[in-house]
Amino acid sequence: MSEPISVVKVRNVLLVSMPADPDDSTVAALQDRTLEAMSKYDARALVLDLSKVEILDSYFARMVSETAQMVSLMGGDTIIAGMQPALAVTATELGVTLGRTRTAMTVERALEVAGQPRGSAAKLL
Amino acid sequence: MTALDCGEVKIDAEADIAMARRAVREVALKVGFGATEVARIVTAASELGRNVYKYAHTGVMHWRVLESGIGAGIELRFEDNGPGIPDINDALREGFTTGGGLGMGLPGAKRLMDEMNIESQPGNGTKVVVRKWRRH
Secondary structure (H helix, E strand, O other): OOOOOEEEEEOOEEEEEOOOOOOHHHHHHHHHHHHHHHHHHOOOEEEEEOOOOOOOOHHHHHHHHHHHHHHHHOOOEEEEEOOOHHHHHHHHHHOOOOOOOEEEOOHHHHHHHOOOOOOHHHHHO | OEEEEEEEEEEOOOHHHHHHHHHHHHHHHHHOOOHHHHHHHHHHHHHHHHHHHHHHOOEEEEEEEEEEOOEEEEEEEEEEOOOOOOOHHHHOOOOOOOOOOOOOHHHHHHHHOOEEEEEEOOOOOEEEEEEEEEEO
16 A cells, blocks of 8 residues: 545645555545545635655546546636656656646645636736 | 666556556666656556556566666566457557557557567467666
8 A cells, every 4th residue: 555645624725645656546545535525624625735746647647637627516626736847747748638727836836826716826926 | 788687576456556666666766767767667667557457457567677788778578468459559549548548558658768669469468568778
């Protein structure tokens, strides 16, 4: 088993942090854990912290993208935070796209923009 | 070309995909690849390991550390006795999938590595060899 997913509520935002190299069952748990917690805490936005993640293969990428879609259907916004340079390079070369999901360099910045409408993030840069 | 070191990881369960990734990371770091190259190699291993599990359920990944005129390298060989690939060109096309995935496994792994060779026939299993070189 890999390290578990961490789920924390920060004000009205749900902060979900993924471990460095999650196995498939841990990645599969991402959707359930996240959606349950969004509903339970009545969170306005999801910040998905990938700062520790060392590998993002097509399976993991699909789960991230689907989770963002599901959160959107529930009325929440998703911000993917902290992707490392090596991860951004390999994911792009692999062909991974995350659609229109918002991203931020750090969790701190993601928490700042969480809950704000799309487009208002620009003034924070 | 000489092999300096070698090993294998059996792929019999979903969790073995992560085991294979960890073994590959360790070997790639030992060869001296940088962070981005390590991420490329480990990602390719994950895609190819998942293909073995998804299509053949069981197989093995052999790894080798190579030394040649151009530098040190890593070779990963994924072998299974699964259903095989009817048309390798189809399987290498972007977005082509028979397994319900995104269809980026094989073409993605090919892009991430320096060399890829596939041998497969329907009913006779699949052998995929990929290599990455660290130039002197």
